[in-house]
Amino acid sequence: MARQATYRLGDLQLRIMRVLWDSAPASVADVQRQLGGDKLAYTTVATMLRKMEDRGLLRHCEQGRRFLYEPAVSAEDVTRSMADDLVDRLFEGSLSATVTHLLENREVSCQELARLERLIQQRKQGP
Amino acid sequence: MARQATYRLGDLQLRIMRVLWDSAPASVADVQRQLGGDKLAYTTVATMLRKMEDRGLLRHCEQGRRFLYEPAVSAEDVTRSMADDLVDRLFEGSLSATVTHLLENREVSCQELARLERLIQQRKQGP
DNA sequence: GCGGTAATACTACCACGGTAGTTCCGATCG
DNA sequence: CGATCGGAACTACCGTGGTAGTATTACCGC
Numbered sequence A, B: 001m002a003r004q005a006t007y008r009l010g011d012l013q014l015r016i017m018r019v020l021w022d023s024a025p026a027s028v029a030d031v032q033r034q035l036g037g038d039k040l041a042y043t044t045v046a047t048m049l050r051k052m053e054d055r056g057l058l059r060h061c062e063q064g065r066r067f068l069y070e071p072a073v074s075a076e077d078v079t080r081s082m083a084d085d086l087v088d089r090l091f092e093g094s095l096s097a098t099v100t101h102l103l104e105n106r107e108v109s110c111q112e113l114a115r116l117e118r119l120i121q122q123r124k125q126g127p
Numbered sequence C: 001g002c003g004g005t006a007a008t009a010c011t012a013c014c015a016c017g018g019t020a021g022t023t024c025c026g027a028t029c030g
Numbered sequence D: 001c002g003a004t005c006g007g008a009a010c011t012a013c014c015g016t017g018g019t020a021g022t023a024t025t026a027c028c029g030c
Helices: A011-023 A028-034 A042-054 A075-091 A095-105 A110-125 B011-023 B028-034 B042-054 B075-091 B095-105 B110-125
Strands: A058-063 A066-071 B058-063 B066-071
Touching (some): A011 A042, A011 A066, A011 B075, A028 A066, A042 A066, A075 B075, A095 B075, A110 B095, A110 B110, B011 B028, B011 B066, B042 B058
Antiparallel strands (some): B058 B066
């Protein structure tokens, strides 16, 4: 697997990706509606979609004169990329340092602890 | 403990904070040197320091006509803030989702797994 | 064909991270 | 005293995320 781009998305961009990941293809109006109606101008959303397509995050195809947008990168790619970026920037790539920090600084329920435990056991079996 | 600011630092800003965290107080020249010498212009570093002071990340005091800078926020605050930000943005605040993702997408050595296991055991005892 | 409407396209604006040039001040040295 | 030098200050510039207004185009109903 070759090297891949590192995505650093702003808040709005991430929200837009989320909309598209779970209901692509979507028109500008669709996206705007799902972004919370009239909080953002229609043209704002349209502009953002265009810019994001320029960056390769999205694709569009035309249906009549409507543009239908869909993601060009997967949620996994973006999530991994952003998470990796943080782990590298903040913890010099050390996963255990990251998790240590999270455990020490956040409220963790017993349920979550148990889930984590199971996760690690599982990870110890499988390669 | 009252609420606290959420810091979102760029790369250079983070590198500067790191320099100051482990060798404050430092002059502009000191910071520039530790940032790798001539990769960044002296004035660039100075500008960045000034902007960061405006944002409350740093403080300075004058020694003769030299400015000596020091952090105004702790490494812990910044790290926690940035980590929380990511967990919230990417995983809706779910710690286990975050860790799950990290485990699934990164190489993890046996050592690291063992360390994580110990960490969780430990966390299960203490409150 | 004509006017209205719904869609995109274009353009502009602000804030901010990052980069750097130019200026200005004070001290020191010949 | 006057030139030079080190340091900070000021200003400008570029890229990009985010916001939105205006222009243009293409269809639709009459």
